[in-house]
Amino acid sequence: MAVSGEIEYERIERPQILTGSEGIVELKTTMAPIGVQLFNSTGVTLRLATTYIKQHGIFSVDVGTPLVPKRDDAWITDFSLEYRLPRRLGAVSVGARNIFDNLIDLLEVDPLNPRVATRRFVFRRIRLAF
Numbered sequence: 001m002a003v004s005g006e007i008e009y010e011r012i013e014r015p016q017i018l019t020g021s022e023g024i025v026e027l028k029t030t031m032a033p034i035g036v037q038l039f040n041s042t043g044v045t046l047r048l049a050t051t052y053i054k055q056h057g058i059f060s061v062d063v064g065t066p067l068v069p070k071r072d073d074a075w076i077t078d079f080s081l082e083y084r085l086p087r088r089l090g091a092v093s094v095g096a097r098n099i100f101d102n103l104i105d106l107l108e109v110d111p112l113n114p115r116v117a118t119r120r121f122v123f124r125r126i127r128l129a130f
Helices: none
Strands: 002-005 008-013 024-039 044-059 068-084 090-097 121-128
Touching: none
Parallel strands: none
Antiparallel strands: 002 024, 008 024, 024 044, 044 068, 068 090, 090 121
């Protein structure tokens, strides 16, 4: 068994003239994940994690326009079950991120690599090692 916890704080400040394509003037994001992993000698691993996410920011569409505040927070829970293949040839996993489908309006700074599933996301994965 393994238990984990951490706190991640991210703060972005930009002048209103250089807000980027996201329109960020100020953005503060706090994430606090807490997780548990249970391991079995047969190669089965069960993972359960819940993350509290709080984000608030001030955005601007264009220079001279009014600033728009935005705030949201939620608890997001993730679950996965993994089976390690014999002789460590890889693993097969199934799971879900945001299993309770808690809607959160979260701005990701890197939208191509989101850290949090803002809607329910079910997956299966096969990893092979040669």
